[in-house]
Amino acid sequence: MTGPVRDGTDVRADATSPPERTAVVGARKRGRRGRRGEQPMVPDAEFTSYYGRPVLNKPTWHAGDIAGYLFLGGLAGASSILAAGAQLTGRRALARSCRVGALVGISGSLYALVHDLGRPARFLNMLRTVKPSSPMSVGTWILMAYGPAAGAAAVSDLTGLLPRAGRAATLGAAVVGPAVASYTAVLVADTAVPSWHEGHRELPFVFVGSAAAAAGGLGMIAAPVGEAGPARRAAVLGGVLELAAAKRMEAGMGLAAEPLRTGKAGRLMRAAKALTVTGALLGGVLGRKSRVASVLGGAAALAGSACTRFGVFHAGVASAEDPKYTVVPQREQLDRRGG
Incomplete structure (x- = not known):
């Protein structure tokens, strides 16, 4: 929530509110004609609290539920894309493992989301409307379009029933897969949490x-070495994209990037980088000839992806807890606008 006080200065904002509703704390007051050079109306903050209250209410989401939801959803969406490619190129073992992985991933992701919401009815209530401006509303409908397709593809493969329908479902899940893998990033970034929004x-x-x-x-873990070529390439290319985008993101976030480098989030992000590189090199290169290297590299890639999601989650929580990550960037923005 936001709360106005005197002199037009807002005090607090809900961390999960859209950024346009974020309070501006410690704003400078201008004269009648907006002349430059006026003195601040309040002293510089010490970044502990504002009248004994935090600037943002930190996210109340549980780390295990929401970070797991982010990771498992991404795994599911990308697995469906890989399953479709394997199906089209005749790699049956790889296609089956990815179909099953997609079903397990999306089931775990939905369970984690509903568990965090507290009651299944809260998830079902989001299906009563379609709100294009809400990432949560759009994401809910993406999951509803993707889940049945991913489930039908896996069940058909495992039982042998309706093989044509199963193949069509595999392709349908692959079409929605990119949205499943990426919409959660839009969901968390559309908040006032500094390390997510920036x-x-x-x-x-x-x-x-x-x-x-x-x-x-x-x-790489589930398929034979001879069929795992697309999986190895996905691990290498995905790892390169993740590391390059993360580096560029941190470089452009300013002060809000600090939680990604410190504390629990910093340890997780460093582990993610090491594991992602290990998975790409061990599984992507040595895994072409060695089943052991393929399995170890695949496990490292999976663990690295999980560490990334948990690291991003904890960085956001840490940035919401410390007022400086909200106050300093807003003051710098006001200074730039003023002069």
Whole structure:
């Protein structure tokens, strides 16, 4: 929520509110004609609190639920794309493993989301309307379009029933797969949380690359070496995209990038980089001839993708807890506008 106080200065904002509703704290007051050079109406903040209250209410989402929801959804969406490619090129073992992985991933993702919401009815209530301006509303309908297709593809493969319908479902899931892998980045960036919102341009690319690396890792673990070529390429290309986008994102975030480098989030992001590189090199290169290297590389790629999602989540929470990540960028923006 936001709360206005005197002199036009807003105090607080809900961390999960859209950024346009974020409060401007410590704003400078201008004269009647907007002349430059006026003195600040309040002293510089010490970035502990504002009248004993935080600037933002930190996200109330549970880390295990929401970070797991982000990771498993990305794994599912990218796995469906890989399954469709494997189906079209005659790689049956790879196609089956990716279909099953997509079903398990989207089921786990939906469970984590509903568990965090507290009651299944809250998820179902979001289906009562379609609101294009809401990433959560759009994401809910994306999941409803994707889930049945991914489920039908996996069940048909495992049971042998309705094979044509199963192949069509595989292609249908692959069409929606990119949206499933990326919409969660838009969802978290469309908030007032500094370390999420400031990375809104690159975060979808980080999540897509991470999802591709995870799906590639799953394929390298589950499929024979002879069929795992597309999975190896997905792990390598996805890892390169993830690392490059993350580096560019941090470079453009200013102060809001600090939580990505420090504390628990920093440790997770460093682990993600190391594991992603290991998965690409071990599985993508050595995995071409060694089943052991393929499995170890695939496990590293999966773990790296999970660390990325958990790292981004914890960085956002840390940035919402510390007022400086909200106050300093807003003051700098006001200074730029004023002079």
